[in-house]
Amino acid sequence: MGVTTYTHEVATSVAAPRMFKALFVDSHNLLPKVIPQTIKSIEIVQGDGGDGCIKKTNYLEDGTLKYGKHKFEVVDIDNLVCKYSLIQGDVMIDKVEIVYYEAKFEVSGNGGCVCKTTCKFHTKGDYALKEEEIKEGVDKAMELFKVVEQYLLANPSVYA
Template sequence: MTSCCLLYLYKQPSLPLPLHPPLPISALLTHLLVYISGDKMVSGSYTVEVPFNVSAARLWKGAIEEPHILYPKLMPDFFSKAERIGEGVGAINVFYFAPAANLPPGSLNKNKIEVLDEATFTFKNSSVEGGLLGVRVQSFTYESVFVPSGPDSCVAKIKFEYETIGDQDLSEEEIKPNREGSVGVLKAVEGYLLANPDVYA
């Protein structure tokens, strides 16, 4: 729940973002118990692959270059506003949640852009504030690669990596909102682009 990734608050229920019809999504979850400076933690990751019926270039423009513009426009019930502070790698995306997101008033998600490679449609950010950060995880990153599969289609390969606070791994209940939310916002952008074929053409 952006980039393109949105990390929702601890125990946040799954948001009814536009995920219809059912998507052929493949997912993989891995985790590893490790020790750093004598403290236990879990280093984990999970991946999602989702097909889209728009080109990688158009999806990149909408979901990666202008999520701060499109997300509040396409999903005003969930995002009251958004902003990008700075440009390129190092810029900060801030998303403010609306009441329908069922989060405490003033909730936001702030992410720092770590990788922004339009040539390979590769994007990566790290959580700075909000979501599970400081509650259940000490670090969280989101990475997406849009792989062209045709002139007007692509596959989004999404990977999340995290390090927990303590030795308890994230549960499916904690992972699911973020996984589904990240797909939901991409699907909302896809729907907008299909309805407006001249946008980012």
């Protein structure tokens, strides 16, 4: 098994607690609402949404992905840190064993924040992830981030 680590930072003018709540605490309610063209539903299949919970994302049937399950090991609302892993699904199922994520939100000077993410891809066998495979996943995550950001900017009372 090989491990490929990728780090990424993105800034937004949305306050850190609002972005954190939208992306991690209440994602099961918000994401299907703001990106219905991609996500059919997100259900909590274990736990209450906090530490140890498992959320299953169901994608629209006309896409290449059908589902993905994420286990949230740490959902630290006070420190704005989330540690979770992709434990099951059809995302690169033939190449990746598990993916570990850590997202940290830091307050920035303009009232917004910076989201720092680290991803560790544990591949099957001796498979080495290609740069374009990682870029494709990052691009999809950034699309989701930008949609949530635009929604929160347009709705300043949500998660305030």
